[in-house]
Amino acid sequence: MGRLFDFMLPDNKSPLTADSTDGLFHFINEVSLIFLVGITIALIYFAIKYKRKSEDDKTPVITHNNTLEITWSVIPLLIVMVVFGWGYSGWLNLKAVPNDAYEIQATGYKWNWNFNYENGAQTLNELHVPKGRPIKVVMQSRDVLHSFFIPDYRVKHDVVPGRYTYVWFQAEETGESVIFCTEYCGTSHSDMLAKVIVHEPNEFEQWLELNGGGIQGTPVEQGEQLVSLQGCQTCHSIDGSPKIGPTFKGIWEREQQLTDGSTVVVDENYIRESILYPGNKVVAGYQNVMSPYEGRLSDDEITNIIEYLKTIN
Numbered sequence: 584m585g586r587l588f589d590f591m592l593p594d595n596k597s598p599l600t601a602d603s604t605d606g607l608f609h610f611i612n613e614v615s616l617i618f619l620v621g622i623t624i625a626l627i628y629f630a631i632k633y634k635r636k637s638e639d640d641k642t643p644v645i646t647h648n649n650t651l652e653i654t655w656s657v658i659p660l661l662i663v664m665v666v667f668g669w670g671y672s673g674w675l676n677l678k679a680v681p682n683d684a685y686e687i688q689a690t691g692y693k694w695n696w697n698f699n700y701e702n703g704a705q706t707l708n709e710l711h712v713p714k715g716r717p718i719k720v721v722m723q724s725r726d727v728l729h730s731f732f733i734p735d736y737r738v739k740h741d742v743v744p745g746r747y748t749y750v751w752f753q754a755e756e757t758g759e760s761v762i763f764c765t766e767y768c769g770t771s772h773s774d775m776l777a778k779v780i781v782h783e784p785n786e787f788e789q790w791l792e793l794n795g796g797g798i799q800g801t802p803v804e805q806g807e808q809l810v811s812l813q814g815c816q817t818c819h820s821i822d823g824s825p826k827i828g829p830t831f832k833g834i835w836e837r838e839q840q841l842t843d844g845s846t847v848v849v850d851e852n853y854i855r856e857s858i859l860y861p862g863n864k865v866v867a868g869y870q871n872v873m874s875p876y877e878g879r880l881s882d883d884e885i886t887n888i889i890e891y892l893k894t895i896n
């Protein structure tokens with residue numbers, strides 16, 4: 584159903600969450616347009632009708648007009664009450680997650696989105712969901728304020744350190760939609776993009792099955808998967824190209840200059856410390872923007888990452 588202001592909105596791909604927002608959006612725009620046209624016409628009409636016609640044309644003294652004043656107070660009041668009621672019921676709907684919703688955990692951190700599924704599957708910056716089923720995304724932040732926004736579904740919520748928040752939606756068609764971070768969170772905030780990938784339900788089950796095993800392989804292979812799942816490559820390249828952090832290429836046994844003027848030779852303990860407490864030793868020429876991984880990675884995982892880093896030459 585085409586409406587006048589449709590061009591201002593992206594496609595609605597989750598009617599259960601988007602319809603109320605869209606309806607209200609159109610209502611406000613259409614009512615505003617009606618008033619704009621009405622007021623403009625009245626303005627022009629009065630300007631012509633009451634134009635000063637002769638030297639002794641005089642404005643009559645009008646103190647007030649009850650009918651007119653009540654009308655222009657009551658009509659806007661009614662409209663505002665409609666807008667409030669509509670907005671409030673839409674908000675309640677966004678807060679009331681259907682009971683059979685499928686739950687996915689999301690973690691936002693500088694500058695990635697990490698998703699965890701019930702069977703241990705993990706993805707970085709890709710949210711896989713089945714179509715035609717309500718999805719609840721439970722979100723947390725590892726560092727600063729972020730905000731999770733999927734325009735196609737009209738859902739947006741702040742992601743706050745130390746607190747869980749959630750959104751829900753139900754995608755009705757397969758395909759992809761963009762996820763934005765809409766809370767300024769540092770240098771690469773504008774690159775903090777992810778996408779929702781909507782599958783047919785049976786394809787989603789297959790996908791889940793295939794990825795459910797978690798991280799497997801030799802220590803080096805596991806380290807490689809961890810580095811890619813944890814989003815280390817947002818800030819560290821593996822081919823020597825410059826990024827926000829030092830490249831991993833040739834990192835092993837490299838001599839590193841620190842901001843305090845001292846030098847270190849990169850070994851196991853230095854890498855371990857750099858991952859757990861990045862602020863302790865900051866590499867010269869870089870800023871201390873890496874979030875501490877203390878409590879996020881186990882000792883075994885760190886060992887595997889170290890084994891992998893040794894191989895990047």
Ligand SMILES: [Cu+2]
Nearest residue numbers: 729764768775
């Ligand atoms: Cu962010």
